[in-house]
Amino acid sequence: MLLRAAAASASSLSFFNPNAEPPRSVIVRGKNASGLVVCAAKGSTNHRALTGVIFEPFEEVKKELDLVPSVPQASLARQKYVDESEAAVNEQINVEYNVSYVYHGMFAYFDRDNVALRGLAKFFKESSEEEREHAEKLMEYQNKRGGKVKLQSIVMPLSEFDHADKGDALYAMELALSLEKLTNEKLLNLHGVRQVATKNGDVQLADFVETEYLGEQVEAIKRISEYVAQLRRVGKGYGDFQVFCKVELNYGYE
Numbered sequence: 679m680l681l682r683a684a685a686a687s688a689s690s691l692s693f694f695n696p697n698a699e700p701p702r703s704v705i706v707r708g709k710n711a712s713g714l715v716v717c718a719a720k721g722s723t724n725h726r727a728l729t730g731v732i733f734e735p736f737e738e739v740k741k742e743l744d745l746v747p748s749v750p751q752a753s754l755a756r757q758k759y760v761d762e763s764e765a766a767v768n769e770q771i772n773v774e775y776n777v778s779y780v781y782h783g784m785f786a787y788f789d790r791d792n793v794a795l796r797g798l799a800k801f802f803k804e805s806s807e808e809e810r811e812h813a814e815k816l817m818e819y820q821n822k823r824g825g826k827v828k829l830q831s832i833v834m835p836l837s838e839f840d841h842a843d844k845g846d847a848l849y850a851m852e853l854a855l856s857l858e859k860l861t862n863e864k865l866l867n868l869h870g871v872r873q874v875a876t877k878n879g880d881v882q883l884a885d886f887v888e889t890e891y892l893g894e895q896v897e898a899i900k901r902i903s904e905y906v907a908q909l910r911r912v913g914k915g916y917g918d919f920q921v922f923c924k925v926e927l928n929y930g931y932e
């Protein structure tokens with residue numbers, strides 16, 4: 679009752695400005711019958727000032743309740759997650775899987791009995807697993823946001839890595855460096871989509887890309903760049919190469 683009276687009082691003051699509707703924040707002033715000056719701000723601010731209530735959950739939740747999907751195909755959790763973000767996350771899953779597949783091919787090559795560079799085999803096996811984990815983390819994120827994971831085809835990787843001038847170890851490591859840089863480019867594209875997402879109020883995607891991927895990616899580029907530099911320094915000499923694997927990759931030979 680008090681609320682209705684207050685609202686009526688506020689609206690009755692609008693005749694003091696007959697030519698135009700005052701903006702929501704404008705304070706309307708006038709004298710009442712007893713000669714006292716009264717003020718009323720049009721809009722919710724006034725309502726809050728009058729009632730002392732700043733959050734009315736059962737009123738405000740009504741519009742959210744209307745948005746809860748009823749069809750079973752639709753995600754219940756999805757909120758502020760635009761289609762462009764969903765597609766970009768699926769694309770990045772494919773990038774990570776492709777890189778994982780290439781590294782797995784490198785593991786298989788260096789693990790051969792007539793190649794037998796176990797340190798590099800182990801390094802690329804772990805790298806392959808790490809890239810797959812990156813893909814899986816993106817899948818979990820896609821589901822968390824209410825998107826749908828759509829796996830795409832992956833390309834058949836190389837199975838031979840020998841190179842007449844560079845040798846197989848340097849060639850494979852340079853290839854790995856190029857792949858990491860390419861992955862970084864793709865992540866920056868996702869970062870571009872992130873800006874679109876941020877405009878839609880999706881700061882969660884921004885936080886996810888930055889904290890989980892961008893920092894780690896530049897670390898990987900630095901690490902593999904150092905391996906390339908060291909492999910160039912030791913050349914194709916097998917003895918030096920053993921030392922490189924033991925000291926730098928921390929993988930010994932049995």
Ligand SMILES: [Fe+2]
Pocket residue numbers: 774808809812861
């Ligand atoms: Fe990755």
Ligand SMILES: [Fe+2]
Pocket residue numbers: 809858861898
């Ligand atoms: Fe990586």
